[in-house]
Amino acid sequence: MAHYKMLDGNTACVEAIKMAKVKVVSAYPITPQSTIAEKLSEEVESGALDAGYIRVESEHTAMSCAVGAQLTGVRTATATASVGLALMHEVLNVASGCRVPIVMPVVNRSLASPWSLWCDHQDSIAERDSGWLQLYCENVQDIYDTMLMAYRIAENPEVLTPIMVCLDGFFLSHSMQKVLLPEQAEVDEFIGEYTVNNLKLDPEDPMVIDNLIGSDEITEMKYQQAIGFEKAHDVMLEVFEEFYQKFGRRKALVEGYRTEDAEAVVVTLGSMSGTAKYVVDQLHEQGHKVGAVKVVSFRPFPAKELRELLSGIKKVAVIDRTTGFGGEGAPMWVETKAALSDEYLVKGYIAGLAGRDIHTGTIEQVFRDILASDQAGEKPVWIDCNTEHAMNIREVNKYV
Amino acid sequence: MFNLKSEARGFIAHGVSACAGCGMELIIRNVLDVLGSDTTIVIPPGCSALFCGFGNETGMKISAFQGNLENSAAYATGISRGYRAQGNDHTKVVAFAGDGGTLDIGLQALSGMMERGEDVLYICYDNEAYMNTGIQGSSSTPYGTSTTTTPGGKTVQKKDLLGIAIAHQIPYCASATVSHIPDLRKKVEKAKHVKGPSLLHIHCPCPTGWGFDTAKSVEVCRKGVQSGAWLLYEYENGKIRVNVKPKELLPVKEYLMLQRRFRKMSDEQVGALERAIREQYEKLLEKEE
16 A cells, blocks of 8 residues: 655655666765765665665766666666766766666756855756756655656657756755655556667677767757657656556646636746745735746746646746856746747746745745736846845845 | 678777777777677777777677766776676676776776776776877876877876776786787786776877887887886786796887887986886886795
């Protein structure tokens, strides 16, 4: 029988990895991912997870080992965060280019510099173009569920694309919540055994993988990857539905909350989405018609679904937990803006950098601003940031 | 495209795009001949990547993965662990990388592989510079060598790869060279049967980068051994054995003068190199006892 357990986000990842029966683990500790690396080693040590554990000397090697091992025909596991993900960057592109469907939790943490241990989305968003699917989680149950579904999505023969399951550092990785865990047999039935559907290293059927290729072939192979992303969209819908039928929890590429008669919505990613829903309820009590939209899949970006969901809602506030330096807006804003016609007022907000809390007041501030706005403005709004005399020595704004 | 009338005898195609006189081709043909078909090889970008071929053609008949420059040891680790996790404890996983991919950018991954005791044979073919990108100096470039990034001659000695491997106390490591093929093959055979990490450091003559006649590759390497510029020894189960012991080392000048890369060395520099080589040789003989 399915049973409840108190788990933090990192342990939820470990539970899912264990139940997916990976055969090789390669992990390097980094805050706030470290307990994933630790707990996986404990599971291997105790025999609960029948796998080899490679105590690698860097994230670069962690990803290289995962690629090498999975090419021999086994499911592998690794996990990282922040600068660890940045160090993997080169090999992330190898994994996606060789169509190795690795499932990797990314515990979102700010990128240096300056140094920070805390959450924003700069690390994973910076990997936007490395050919990985990206799903963002809202709570611990969501992490567990998304991990299970991620194996199905990435390994689908029409997708064959690695996937990052992104969870906000500390807000989710270290937050204990009640999680409903299924039985192993149910997971076995849902995920199934790993089968290689493309490249394979096998001395009995030799193949040379990943050699130098001409530009014509590469263009077409890259186009095939693009199709993989398109297929991922459809496969996700199928997998979400199957998961719902089997486990009773529904997931979507993009999820609306009280959007039906909303005049304005806030578009969010990750753990801030729960706060946004809470604020929506509060503002409704005060008579404001507002809603919230949570983007689950950043890659592929569900532009069509977002368009449908936002149909008729003219004011759209987008909160980015990244900076998007030099652009007209930050990445989530850019995607949202591109998905909608010019009739929509799409305004960008930058908040929650390096773990700065996106609290109820932050979201409320965004709603009040967008409701009062007639124009999006030329630049995104930096929430709670003292933007006057920005280059002078001054007091830094503190949120309450 | 050529229509070949017969299959290549070994695991490397008849014709590959190596430069004339390249030692690397001789090395890989012998290595794979000894290792056999139950081998998976990891090759980084660099000269040896030519064996992976171009486009839909390959130069090898064994399973292979072309990795990145710095992580051959890491990919090999993953592949080895993947096989072992499926009960395959026989396929030899080999990394075949140059000196840049080994001693410069790949040293960290190699160190991790050796420290953890991974079941991988790591082969460094050492042509003593970044030859594929145009003869730039590496940490394995010898003292005094002119390269495109050490135009005045390198001012420091080359890194000691076997010393680094020995510091990791791996079961087996050895140096080899193309002028001593039976010795090389014997060492590959030994490494083949090691369970755990092993390393071969193979001197790889490069007529293009070293500046000598393409017919002289073997001769140059033999002079390297006779002068002590390249020492042939092995480390097995904690013990060092020197395989070739010249009673009297040839003056190093006889090795240097065959190659244009040493042309800018002054007599003082040659003398300094000579002293360093002799000291190294004596120390090695002491370690053997």
